Amino acid sequence: MHNINNNNQIPQNDTLVPGTSVSSGTNASVGAVMVVGGGIGGIQASLDLVEMGYRVYLVDSGPSIGGVMGQLDKTFPTNDCSMCILSPKLVEVGSSENIELFTLSDVVGVEGEEGDFTVELRVRPRFVDPEKCTGCGICTEQCRVKVKDPYDADLKRTPLIRVPFPQAVPGVAFIDPTRCLYLLKGKCGECKEVCLADAVDFEQKERTDTLRVGSIVMAPGYRPFDARIKAEYGYGVYDNVVTSLEFERILAANGPTGGHVLRRSDGGPVRKLAFIQCVGSRDTSVGNSYCSSVCCMYATKQSLIAREHQRDIEPSIFFIDMRSYGKGFEEYYRKASREQGVRYVRCLASYAKELRPSGNILIGYTDEDGNAVEEEFDLVVLSVGIEPDAAGLAGVLGVALGEHGFVATDEFLTVKTSRPGVYACGVVEGPKDIPDTVVQASASADMASAGLGAARGELIVHVEHPPEREVVGEEPRIGAVICRCGTNIGGVVDVPAVVEYARTLPNVVFADERLYACSQDTQEWIRDIVREHGLNRLMVASCTPRTHQPLFRDTMRSAGLNKYLFEMANIREHCSWVHMNLPDEATGKSKHLVKMAVGKAALLEPLQEGVSPVTPRALVIGGGGAGMTAALRLGDAGFTTYLVEKELELGGNMRHIFRTVEGGDVGAYLEELVGKVSSHGNIELFLDSTVDVVDGYVGKFHTTLSTPGGPVEVDHGVVVVATGGVEYEPKEGEYFFGRDERVITQAELERRIHQDPGSLAGVRDVVMIQCVGSRNDENPYCSKICCTVAVKNALALKRLNPDAGVHICYRDVRTYGFAEDRYLEARERGVGFIRFDEDEPPEVKHSFGDLLLKVADRNVRGEEVSLGCDLVVLSTGVAANPDAAELGPKLKVPLSADGFFLEAHVKLRPVDFATDGVFVAGLAHYPKTIGESLTQACAAAARAESVLCKENVVTEGVVAWVDEEVCSGCRQCVRLCSYEAIDFDEERGVAVVNSALCKGCGACTAACTSGANTLLGFKQDQIYAQIEAACNPL
Amino acid sequence: MSRKPENNNGKDEVKILAFLCNWCSYAGADLAGVSRLQYPPNVVDIRVMCSGTISPYHVLKAFQMGIDGVLIAGCHIGDCHYIKGNYMTYKRFQVIRDVLEFIGIGEDRLRLEWVSAAEGEKFAEVIREFTGQVEQAGASPLRTRWEENPANRERIRKAFKPLLP
Amino acid sequence: MINAVNSKLDAELEGRTGQKVRACYQCKKCSAGCPVAFAMDLLPHEVMKMISYGQRERLLASSTIWLCASCETCTTRCPNEIDIAGVMDGLRHIAIESGVEPSEREVGMMHRSFLGGIKLLGRTNEPFLIGGYKAMTGNLFDDMGLGAVMFFKRKIKILPRTVKNRRAVRRVFKRTRKMEV
Amino acid sequence: MTDLTFSYFPGCSQSGSAEEFGLSTEAVCRALGIELAELPDWNCCGASSAHMTDDLLSIALPGRNLAIAREEGKDMLTVCAMCYSRMKIAQARILGDEAVAREVEEVVGADPRFRGEVRHLLDVLVNDVAFPEIRKWLRLPLAGLRAVPYYGCLLVRPPEVCCCDSVENPTDLDRLLALLGVDVRPWSFKTDCCGGSLSLSRTDIVEKMVNKLLTRAEEAGANCVVTACPMCAANLEMRQKPGKLTFKVLHKLPVLYFTELLGLAMGLSGVEEWMKSHIIDPMPLMRETKLLSH
Ligand SMILES: Cc1cc2nc3c(=O)[nH]c(=O)nc-3n(C[C@H](O)[C@H](O)[C@H](O)COP(=O)(O)OP(=O)(O)OC[C@H]3O[C@@H](n4cnc5c(N)ncnc54)[C@H](O)[C@@H]3O)c2cc1C
Ligand SMILES: Cc1cc2nc3c(=O)[nH]c(=O)nc-3n(C[C@H](O)[C@H](O)[C@H](O)COP(=O)(O)OP(=O)(O)OC[C@H]3O[C@@H](n4cnc5c(N)ncnc54)[C@H](O)[C@@H]3O)c2cc1C
Ligand code: SF4
């Protein structure tokens, strides 16, 4: 079993299988990839590449990796703490032997071609020796020269010498040379004086490094729009107008106000809070016609978080269209507006003006009834858009930019740039959120490694941990670390008191607190205390083990201890966050949880991980665009792939789509795809077939397919689920659908446009109705693509007949990203847009044989509009494939409430399932465009490849174990195990657990009346110790 | 947790132990935390991989040690990460309930709930409700008895002996 | 109720003003910042929408086109770069050309007397302007107190300064004028 | 220093309702060495009425002035924001589109293609004369005046003819006033429309607009408003004491031209005469602040 957290570390006892690439890779290719930009995109790409067996040079122009995600407080739509989910990845990068980090570095030249590039890097001086610096921060206290802190969005001033932020990687100081007294005038040098590690080095010079890599991934992200340009909102003039990125820092517990939402002008409280949307986006007057895709959601998020911090805050969001189009977004928005006190005002505020003497900000808007309203706010947040910052890097790398200055990429595989061997992921390719960035990151890892198969593993260094120290027989010596988590825990729980208490507990020989237990420097520190105090167990009281246990376990290993000698107490999610107003009780409960964890820790034993061989073959279920792409990627990488399609024909929904919104020829692409798949030497195709029974586990699945020729059994190491989705079928009679042939769906319209334009010749007036079967109580989610599809088809109609009247009745136009350009084009070509309310949908009527549409246009105070029409087109959404309900349990993977497959982690593991070795792509995951589906398929292939490329999977040490001395031979457990992991040894009359099959559920242990069967890591005495500690008073 | 005999409402300050499965209920509790949903601080929890791992002994042990209420929470039936662990939980739960009744501990002190990873709100609500219910029932009679007379503690231990492994 | 018609009004206005009226996405920013919006019957963003619905009569008869103060606040802030004030001008011009009486009678009269003054004298003279305007509207006693103050403050010059070459100015009017002055 | 000779377009108001603006402009320019030669036989620019009712007229009326200016061969200077705006727009249309130019030429009977620059005095002071030069001439620091600068619409909009440093948040006038020792109050309503073009016809609406502006000015701590536009000044003065008691707040906030304050600070003669022409008498304020004694 694996923990749900993404554990990307290459296990030391694992060997890589060299690839047998069939694609363009030459024998001379280099087994290393350069990743430029260390935001979440670059980080994920790096980690994936390492897992796939390539060395990575990760280059960031700043002093630390982390990017914008490192500055965010929480992330939508799960409200996960951004730093909490990011920092394990930061630490992983920092501690990976196979990622070489170049910070304060820029790429200045590239030569060569795909497979073998020579890259020239300019590495700026840090003026601190990273090998010596401990990140202690003493120097920072000495430096008197302060500058604006970019990490805090310039809201706070910070000394020139500093560690960029607590969780920074590398977690060492640097000197901002711009105003350093020593570097400019030869004076001061205080920092050098006080540094005990003698790490400050003023003599460092800029240097140039030359590196050979096989391919390059660009992930340099973006810059936020400069809000000063929209001068009507007074940013930069009025203190109480801030940007969203600044507000993100204001919300952050480690930010300039410690997470308190305060006015900038006077530090006073904020009650009325306003957000103005689309600042610098969807705005041709500033040259940014595209939609920034994330700001509607982050404004909602920031509203919710602000209210979480202070209940009496009343947030208002001034917007044009609410673009909550992604997975879980619409539900998030609904909840925010209906239950969580966020007010949405559909009007773009015209100005923000400061009032005197209050410093309040006045916003003018028009309400739904047409009244001109002026309202005062304490603080106004401008939802600034995303702007590309790619020109320089793109120039050096020689890749083309698109119309808006983002990197131009292939329409179907959105990470492929104009230059072979160079790939792009994240916002540099177009505005997107974190999960979409992560998908592209994995996809670019897939593409970047494609040509390098032959060099796989060549440059990989195996992690050499110090040998595990033998602790059996030793008295437990427990170290207790209590985390403040900034103010997340420290703001509620009396941390020093908990530390004091921990010191009094039996076996605890050391206890102390840390500001961030997960930071890189703390890992260093833990290794130190383990050594200094001769610790043989560790207990960390911090956040949830579900995300952070792997990090600390790795630290245990690097400290020379078995990683299972570690226990966590969750005093954040289960304590400080849920008892925010009860500091005394929360402190008491923390002590209790610490006592329980310490009680268990004392009894922990070292466990051994098992290894199980990998069958280097893949099963892909679903032969639509996503499934075929995944199969091709895996086949190209040299892995035999079984592709199972239940229909007689490959292609899925792509068969019914003719053009992409950008005009790409879907049919031609599909034909090419089908051709390649059908003739691929590594792909075995099963048409008209389905999956019957799935047995086994990661690395070693055994599946029975039902095929026209009877059952076929296949062995494989991974599964990719690409079973797609279906068009929502309008209900009989919904808008006369099925009763009047002039009422059709968008798919049918598209077919007629391309296959039967004659049938549209007499059509003069067309009305489209959006959100049919989406965004209602029955199907609360937004189908994401139908707004763009409607715009696409409306434009096609206008092209066929410029005089045709085309009206689209919508609730919000959700043409996110560059599709906004097509929305603008549609308007300019005279397509009418009429906005209706959910409670007052359009009505289709018959009048003497004519079709009549009546709708209350909310844009003009709900006045009724009457349109005669020849054709009514229903924009029916995408519904989940009903097969999923059956397939999910077979694969032991969950579905969301909407019936789509539910990934392991909505933000950071968008193609993985919690069940190892099973991955998802395409419509099976959520509605998305073709480009997004195919890109996700590449990402799934990359993740699958990281399993297949290894000889073995490492199984967890948490498995059942039968004490043969005690076993009475009752066979209770044998019958009970759902995984058939227990055999009965008839000879000796005892039960024997097969640890490769055992999933570590512990069901058998509860059934064993003789107490012979125990789950390692959750042994009975350990649980009893916890129970006892829980029940006894402190 | 400080043990005040009485809280403001004149009800007993009770203590509850929750067994949470790693995949759903523990995650649901995490979500409650991430969503900052507030609930009473009377509960401490033990994380187990699957609710199916919880044996009647664990529950009895807790009551023997004077706990006022026990909550077992797992994935919804059908959603078990281990296929049918929670089904076994369900069956065992019936047994535990009967045993408890036999030794005079009412069923209002024991609860089984299915909480998914997405049900932070439900988790908080379950804790709120169950805490109320246990408060209504008051301190565990076992605890009160030994708090009256420490010697009772040994008697209780003996009485439980045949029930525990 | 709006009976949407495919009227080409949008194209006509686009031709006349050079403005892509149809680009409007109904953000309402123009209305939100319009200082006169509180007095208008159709808000500026509704004017844009009505144009696309082809509601010619309704637009030409609206108070909005006459109340618009031409402050251009809307124009400078429209994210689709539509010169809304220019569109208002365009609608007003169409109204005048089509002989639709301004729904805001006083505003129309004011323009007439103002331009009448220029046509006569070549320059604007307040007594002429106010006197002419009052004669037209019949609001003889409005502002009279203010008028007296202005007189004593030398704000109102009885003897107008005029352009010498008045014929040249009249020629301009003759060759351009559509609204009768 | 740059050439500071201009064809001066005074505009109708400067010889009528805004006589004090005209007088102070001439006095200040004379003192600073800006040579103004009045444009011969100029005519009214047509103001808002022309462009609101007739596109061609709105270009042709300024067009005639531009044609005259072309003959004169000097850059054109004006102080009225309305005249400035109409002239600039007409010039842009004429030079930008030959068809328009020809049409205007036809109407006016002269070549309107004036290729000199149309300038507003504020712009010339801030950018050509520049503050160091002005500072040399200052004699009396205007302490005690707490002013909000009011640019109105026409100095800044449309952006193509904006003569200030910013359309939404101009500071030229702020900085000039600060140079004179005026306490310039930060306020956000510098460029909000006062409704001047409706002043006569829809007094009711305009009273609301003016009243709102002045309330904001008072909140900002101002004891006077300073403008660079005779239309704004007239409207702000006339409508702040409403004929009918429609508003509870009766403002009495002097409205001054920036040229008047410049003249005062430079110690020019005639200042008291200018001040007499205001509907809202600024003299109590002048006395209170001891800037003028009578
Ligand atoms: C206010 C705000 C709130 C947001 N909230 C959310 C949210 O809640 N959920 C969500 O999913 N998304 C959110 N987003 C979007 C999110 O920030 C992005 O999706 C994500 O950060 C993109 O990651 P990236 O790796 O592409 O780029 P970045 O995070 O920008 O990282 C780029 C990295 O590259 C480095 N770099 C830049 N140029 C170069 C160069 N030339 N050479 C070398 N290195 C370079 C930078 O230093 C940086 O480290 C939010 C965005 C904003 C502005
Ligand atoms: C009505 C509609 C209109 C769309 N319009 C557009 C558009 O205009 N532009 C655009 O970019 N995108 C559009 N899309 C989205 C686009 O179709 C997908 O993103 C793309 O086709 C990738 O789909 P997929 O491979 O994930 O799934 P699908 O295309 O759904 O393919 C899934 C495949 O799996 C097979 N399958 C299903 N269940 C099983 C099973 N149990 N066993 C074996 N095989 C199984 C199916 O038969 C099918 O072949 C539209 C989608 C829909 C539903
Ligand atoms: S440079 Fe020295 S003083 Fe500064 S953080 Fe590093 S070790 Fe500490």
Ligand code: SF4
């Ligand atoms: S030498 Fe530079 S960085 Fe160091 S303390 Fe002085 S100013 Fe700061």
Ligand code: SF4
């Ligand atoms: S519509 Fe697009 S650009 Fe505007 S706020 Fe929403 S996501 Fe951002």
Ligand code: SF4
């Ligand atoms: S039409 Fe589709 S994409 Fe648009 S809002 Fe409705 S469900 Fe979302």
Ligand code: SF4
């Ligand atoms: S029942 Fe026992 S042997 Fe079977 S998977 Fe669970 S822990 Fe392993």
Ligand code: SF4
């Ligand atoms: S249940 Fe226990 S005693 Fe029975 S066979 Fe299994 S391990 Fe042995």
Ligand code: SF4
């Ligand atoms: S500001 Fe522009 S886009 Fe917005 S409603 Fe007005 S005209 Fe339309």
Ligand code: SF4
């Ligand atoms: S120009 Fe007219 S419509 Fe536009 S803001 Fe000014 S008054 Fe309103």
